[in-house]
Amino acid sequence: MTQPPNQPPQGGFGAPQDPQQPPGQPPQPPAQPPQTPAQPPQTPAQPPQTPPAPQPGYGYPQQPGPYGQPPQSGPYGQPQQPGPYGQPQQQPGPYGQPPQQPGPYGAQQPGPYGQQPQYGYPQQQPPFPGGPAAPGGGGKNPFKGRTGIIVAAAVAVVVIAGGVVWAVVGGGDDKKKDPVADKSQDPKPTGSAPVDPGDGSGDGRDGKEDLNAGRQAGESKVLWYKTAPKAPGDGAEAPGMWVTDTLAAKAVYNELVAYNISDGKPSWPTITLPHKICGASVQKSDDDKVAIAYMSGVTDRAKCNQVQQIDLKTGKKDWEKKIPEGDLFDGTGTGVELTYAGSTLMVGRQMSGLGLSVSDGKQLFEKKKYGAACFPGAFAGGERLLAVSSCGASTDKEHDEIQELDPATGKAKWTKPFPKGWKVARAYSVSPVVVYLTNEDKKQWNITTLKNGSSAVRSEVSVDEDFAPECGWAILDRDLQGCTGVAADTNTLYLPTKATSGTANEVVAISLETGKERWRAKSPVAQNMLPLKTSGGAVIAYVNASYDAGGRVVSIATAGSHTPKTLLQNPAGTAQIENGFYSKAIDYVDGRFYISTTRLSGTAKGEEKLMLAYGK
Numbered sequence: 001m002t003q004p005p006n007q008p009p010q011g012g013f014g015a016p017q018d019p020q021q022p023p024g025q026p027p028q029p030p031a032q033p034p035q036t037p038a039q040p041p042q043t044p045a046q047p048p049q050t051p052p053a054p055q056p057g058y059g060y061p062q063q064p065g066p067y068g069q070p071p072q073s074g075p076y077g078q079p080q081q082p083g084p085y086g087q088p089q090q091q092p093g094p095y096g097q098p099p100q101q102p103g104p105y106g107a108q109q110p111g112p113y114g115q116q117p118q119y120g121y122p123q124q125q126p127p128f129p130g131g132p133a134a135p136g137g138g139g140k141n142p143f144k145g146r147t148g149i150i151v152a153a154a155v156a157v158v159v160i161a162g163g164v165v166w167a168v169v170g171g172g173d174d175k176k177k178d179p180v181a182d183k184s185q186d187p188k189p190t191g192s193a194p195v196d197p198g199d200g201s202g203d204g205r206d207g208k209e210d211l212n213a214g215r216q217a218g219e220s221k222v223l224w225y226k227t228a229p230k231a232p233g234d235g236a237e238a239p240g241m242w243v244t245d246t247l248a249a250k251a252v253y254n255e256l257v258a259y260n261i262s263d264g265k266p267s268w269p270t271i272t273l274p275h276k277i278c279g280a281s282v283q284k285s286d287d288d289k290v291a292i293a294y295m296s297g298v299t300d301r302a303k304c305n306q307v308q309q310i311d312l313k314t315g316k317k318d319w320e321k322k323i324p325e326g327d328l329f330d331g332t333g334t335g336v337e338l339t340y341a342g343s344t345l346m347v348g349r350q351m352s353g354l355g356l357s358v359s360d361g362k363q364l365f366e367k368k369k370y371g372a373a374c375f376p377g378a379f380a381g382g383e384r385l386l387a388v389s390s391c392g393a394s395t396d397k398e399h400d401e402i403q404e405l406d407p408a409t410g411k412a413k414w415t416k417p418f419p420k421g422w423k424v425a426r427a428y429s430v431s432p433v434v435v436y437l438t439n440e441d442k443k444q445w446n447i448t449t450l451k452n453g454s455s456a457v458r459s460e461v462s463v464d465e466d467f468a469p470e471c472g473w474a475i476l477d478r479d480l481q482g483c484t485g486v487a488a489d490t491n492t493l494y495l496p497t498k499a500t501s502g503t504a505n506e507v508v509a510i511s512l513e514t515g516k517e518r519w520r521a522k523s524p525v526a527q528n529m530l531p532l533k534t535s536g537g538a539v540i541a542y543v544n545a546s547y548d549a550g551g552r553v554v555s556i557a558t559a560g561s562h563t564p565k566t567l568l569q570n571p572a573g574t575a576q577i578e579n580g581f582y583s584k585a586i587d588y589v590d591g592r593f594y595i596s597t598t599r600l601s602g603t604a605k606g607e608e609k610l611m612l613a614y615g616k
Helices: 165-169 572-579
Strands: 221-227 247-252 255-260 277-280 289-294 306-311 316-322 337-341 344-348 353-357 363-367 374-380 385-391 399-405 412-417 422-430 433-439 444-450 457-460 492-496 506-511 517-522 529-535 538-543 552-557 565-569 584-589 592-597 609-615
Touching (some): 221 572, 255 609, 289 337, 344 374, 506 538
Antiparallel strands (some): 221 609, 306 316, 399 412, 433 444, 584 592
């Protein structure tokens, strides 16, 4: 059977999924997003209705052959199932019914590609079996275990079914609700963990309870806990979290703060920016620089076009640059994408991007429209620099494609087009290149791995599973690197499965050579286990806290026994604090675990959580 030109090999693109917006629409003036999101509710509403269970065999490609060929028996001997890249469905999938709430892009205003980012609270999406989920936060989070790809821009959460602002940001948790360890237990405190206002003004405040009181044998201790500066009533972003060998830094509202990793004392004075933050680099540079974007003003006409680079080692502002608007309909809007690759900081606008020198901020290149009306709309960095473009909008050649760029010049090393209707939604890894795609019309998803330094397909995932990394709550349309709970090494991809109520989820190891399952490991408790990274022949994973039990960091050996081994067991005494980080960034570095919020509600009665650090 012959393959269409420039397409992946037979197999792959196959598990039916909930609809998503096609990548291209005719360019039109972007609607101006509101500067003040709607006021969120104070109490959580009921979560959306639980979707029906998947049909047998649902969640992996069911047949070989190119897109659009007649159905044939699949690799698992199951005929009449959707095939790669959108074979006609022979029977309705479990999610083929009309959604219970607006689709992924149903609440957004039109933009150059049919979607315009709106700054504020994120929109909850319909579930996508096999795809990334909205962030989960533990036992009381209404979104926990709900799968769903969040590839739309963040929008006011009050428009969604369920409107769970309280659950997302932990709003309404005041001083009275901070847990106090039970003094009747056998306390084994190893030092206090003061609650610091997080403004760089001191070590903490007298009179706060000792969060380590009542800590049990074998539990980690709270190294420090920080609350956030006061946010405006419409909320504020708190993107990014960067850990070095001496400090942990965090962007929040219009500030950048940094704390000593061992005791939480301010590493340097708080850096205050003129206006609210609207973007932050996914990673830090090789020499510990980070980039922060902030708004040009406070009016409805303000743009997210001010980029400030900061040296984490010294706490000093480095260079600053105003990002110019691009061509017609191409601007910075209310959020820009910032990612480092080598000696370049890539700044992504709505339909193009600028490569800036890390050393001085000077422009190295501009990645803009090319070929058959291809507009670069998303970037991913790290060991490689990737660009995702939407091409041929509203034509019969409409499609997405991905390129690897030379970070010094912006020139494409290779280009990989995908068939019409397939949207590159996430980059699970840049080295190797592993991308997650969705197809609204076919109600399908696909995970494709490319060969190193080439556009050739290495494999496509063919595992019958409902995967659920935590993704979203992003300012941007396509936050390619915005998923927590995905890890990869040279030959294996690690993904968490969807958890059902009272049942432990699993981490599945998938071969990047074949796309098939290698092994799986079950969470030690009935809370989501999320792979974070690989290290020393093991996968490091975080098991979410519940309302009355602390989370834990575990190590899963990639060879031999795959039973999770606990590295840190966080104390039950602070479980409610840890469990309250519903929209969160997490990391485990040198034996310490860090968790921080990525969004402030601005409506909490008391101080909102910012960051919590555990260690031995």
